[in-house]
Amino acid sequence: MQISTAWRIARVFLPFAVGYYLSYLFRTINALIANHLSSDTGLGTADLGLLTSVYFLVFAIAQIPVGILLDRFGPRRVQSVLLLLAAAGAGLFAISTDFLSLLIARAMIGLGVAAALTAGLKSIVLWFPRERVALLNGYMVMLGSLGAVTATVPVDHLLAWMGWRQLFGVLAVATGATAILIYAVVPERGIVPSAAGATLGFVLGDRRFWRMAPLSATCVGSTWSLQGLWASPWLTDVEGLDRASLVRQLFMMSIVLSAGAWLFGTTVHAIKRKGIGAETVLAMVAVLFIAAELSLILRVSLPSILLWSIVAIVGTATVVSFAVIADYFPPELAGRANGALNVLHFGWAFLAQYATGLILEQWSANDGHRPVQAYQVAFGLNLVLQIAALVWFALPWRRSIASWMSSILFFRPADVSCAVERVGLYEDSVILLPADDNADW
Template sequence: MPASTPNVTSASMAFVAFRVLLPFACGYFMSYLFRSVNAVIAPNLQRDLGIGAGDLGTLTAAYFVTFSLFQLPLGILLDRYGPRRVQACLLLSAALGAVVFAVGSNLSHLVIGRALVGFGVAGGLMSAMKAIALWLPKERWALANGVFMTAGGLGALAATLPVELALEHYHWTALFWGLAALTVFASTMIFFIVPEREARPPSTANLGEQLRECGRFLADARFWRIAPVSMMGMASGMSIQGLWAGPYLRDVGGLDRAGAAQVLFIMAAALTAGFTLTGIAADRLQRRGIPLGRVMSWGVVLYAIVLAALASGWMPTSPLLWIAFGIMCNTTVLAYPILSSQFAPEQAGRINTLLNGVVFGFTFFAQAGMGWLIALWPRGDNGSYPLVAYQWTFGLAMVLLLLGLAWYLLPRRTAA
């Protein structure tokens, strides 16, 4: 049984950090590791399965299909049963998916395994955001979200050089057996360490009423004002960081596997720092009266500049360029506290998971679509795709991002 819940009024930041956020951070670490690992093992998958960029993109993006489809029921489950029980159960499905991925013998088997993993880690971020909304005051959400998401950056970090070093001694299937074991450990931590805490007031709505309320959220203009820029920003960032950065470095930058893994490691380190820096900067700027929406908009403009640099092929292996990408690519994660702050805390699970579902559903099309777009150009004699393929792909991502930002900034009668 989990430890008894402490007196709510005396809950300190230290208690929340170690007894609430840390166990959930282990699950989010695994979520990002699974999401990012294919960027390093892509050559192994292409060699063993005999697939090109299109199939590789579809295989990797299968993670996002089940992830996004489960967001609506996930929000309802989080609000009804709490993040501890929901997330602990889901992670066991991710462990099963890792096993299926390890034992699969063809592309279809691996797609099924990848889809199970996506389903199992679907609550990695949203369960923590629900816990943050339950345990912390609203003005601390942006900081807590940013610090918590550092665990995701660490997962992305673990998916680079550590994975490449492991592949020097073990087959990629053995790697996934190990990931399955770590996922079970994360599930156990969440179930036995995190205390329960009811939303105030506790929800008494039945399933039908909650579904109708989700429909009202989806019809809310506040939701669709911020959803497009969040979709474009996070989908392009996850698609490149989680898969296409590796092929880009090998095809355009001319790096070997070890060299590409080193640059991916630098990018993941910057991603980790970026999560924390974004949260800290947003928190301090809010205290100075600068709204989160303006902070996010500045970050989106900087991220668009980085995408333009990648599309140009200018210094494709520059550590500074990939550090900038890692820091800026998740700026639109600020859309979550911006949106959830406009609703009641007991609705946070549903509103955040609805946004997450839209974002990750679009990410499936973005990551798979990038693969099929790149595959429109023939490979060279060395098996690499030409720069022009990536120019069109990353350039389109930049244009869509700026269109999403323009929609968000469009003047309206009521401020977000």
Template sequence: MRDDSATPAAPPPDDAASGIGAPPAESSSIRVASAPFSSPAAAASSLSGRTVFVMVFLPFALGHFLSCLMRTVNATLAPQLVAALALTPGELGLLTSAFFLAFALAQLPVGMALDRWGPGTVQPPMLLLAGVGALAFAGGHTFTQLLVARAVIGLGLGGCFMSAVKAISTWIAPARLPSVQGYLIAIGGLGAAAATLPVRMALDYMDWRGLFLWLAAAAALIGFLIRALSPPQPGAARKPALLDAMREVYRHPAFREMAALVLVPHTVFFGIQGLWIGRWLSDVARYSDNAVGYLLYLGMAAVIFGAIAVGMITEWAGRRGVQPIRVAAAGVALFIAVQVGFVCNWRPSYQLLSVLFTLVGTVTGIEYTIVALSLPGALTGRAATCLNLLIFLGAFAVQAGFGLVVGCWRPDVTGHYPAQSYQAAFALLVLLQLPGLIWFVRRAGAIR
């Protein structure tokens, strides 16, 4: 963690201290400073690039991988869950979105804990809690039992991404943050991809209950790795009170501008990608479960490419004087255009629409880069807290609300809901996102 009064410093001249994959410094051992670090660059200079990768990036990225896998796995398991519990679209949406609600409720206490004790101390017990939730889900037999278990999973995984962001913000120089955070989001994309076709293949050898037993074991193992490998956190100055810190974050002009433009699209991306894209491919496009699993896999694989591309484009644009918020605006416009294709029920290529949604939607992850580069370092954990709180509350509302809209129509004799139900739901989402984009365009034009 960094001193409250510090401002982001320029990256150190030693490339080994500037980020992932840099050549190792003369010594790969951790050098503990005698005083608190005053900047990300100072913290980064205490670890070689190789050590940062092995002890900081890799273990926390595995936690984010697991979080994304468990967040999106219900999109693949939906047919089995519906068959086992006779769920309506509204119940399926509520069951799956319980993850987001619990995830959001975890943000405030986790953000405080990260700033006080550091991600290496906070994250392992939370992963153990997620493992307990996975065990409960594997043993659940009623809708209520699975709902509670799903919420416990979300609560336990509520710190995975924030911990990773806090760790890399501490140990990696600011100039490298956009690309390294892009790699982190790409690892999350791998996790989401693992929740599609690989999970579908695993179901040939086990049922969904057995799958969750394996996920529980994975959560415990990753928690152990983080505890064993995470380096000791740099000393930190006294933090402001929670409410004061939250007010400072929400009042910061960069945070408010970013939230107005990107927040709603990000909630749409999380809420739809984690469940309803798969149901749309089944109900509207009428693809088989195997075909849906394959298309979901392609879509999640596209997240990996998209996340890395967004990081690279942001850095490239920054070198040419283009602010990340303008990159975000262009991406949000494309994302809304893709959703208009769903509204119009664009028949020429249902497959292309489903993949484009996840590919273009990755631009919403640029929020974390904007926050990390714009706010004081001492507020990094709580800034991520504020952002995640809003994102996952919104994702809960989107995922549950989408199911309620679709459920306003009756299914046919085969159990498929009509295209009109999805068109109406996507149209509502587009109407919710347009005001933020229009406001930004008008404001940008006024500034010129």
């Protein structure tokens, strides 16, 4: 039977997009309710950083087993069961009165939404043509990142009359309803058995993965850490924004975030049709992100909203990273491969978010505000590691270009031909790698 695109969108794509929307909302909401949590429960800066970042820690730990479960049982069953756990976590968060119970509730939420994106990506791989995967990944992340939009002005208005506890009660009900929706509406799809050798070890043994993954993790994880929590205190402590101005800027950042997913999806879709690898886009995004962070740290005279919008948009560069992954590995390994990359994304987000809180606490607060030097040190350490990851990512290009230039200078046609075959970073790029993916670079 011929299945229409509209049918696939309605019964496969949109239900998983709703689940990812809730995941993004849970991820970023603490930036807006941080003051309420601190005043109601007496949390310090480090405790607040740990409470918020434990979501990322649990999320990261769960990625490998979740990826295996997705490849084995399919996204419908895995996502619906886990979202029920997230609903229970949100309900516990709503009634918690001490740090430990809040921490456990936040961890339950993180585990419950651990498959939110990868289940959606897996469903796209299973139900849609391969050439549409990057574009649909972009739309998935775009719709999901509307959760970050909701976690600004709309949530601020809700907090004015219902409080953060009641809000989490509403989120618990919505998350449970989404779990039921996915189980009831999404059809089953036969899972293709993995080919011989197509295991997690196959993914982790691929050198291309380890060239790309650290750069993706340090950039994407850092922007999640910033937008999910630390952008808010920077804007108040360093830039002196009041509550209304802060909420407006967070709202604009979230709009840019959502638009970025669409931009990255369409860009990758377009360049791949021209035979250019998505790695080129990832490198450009990393350079732009590093430049924006450096400008913030050095207090360059540029509009704050411009720099923070660049920071925000990098949060959806997962669209680019997962497009790269889709080219590296077959569909039956999509869950494992995406999960492995997400371990690094969310693991880095946890480390960056928690470490930032620890570093900031080394400076005394003056009237509730910490000095700019504290933020410069905390953000600067993260920046140094991103630059190191970019250098690691670019090493094969440097070596290949040097070999090619050497061949040109010495005018040896045979060497030039050999060098041209090797220039480039990955197959599917404009210039190809050797046939052996594991060849020594």
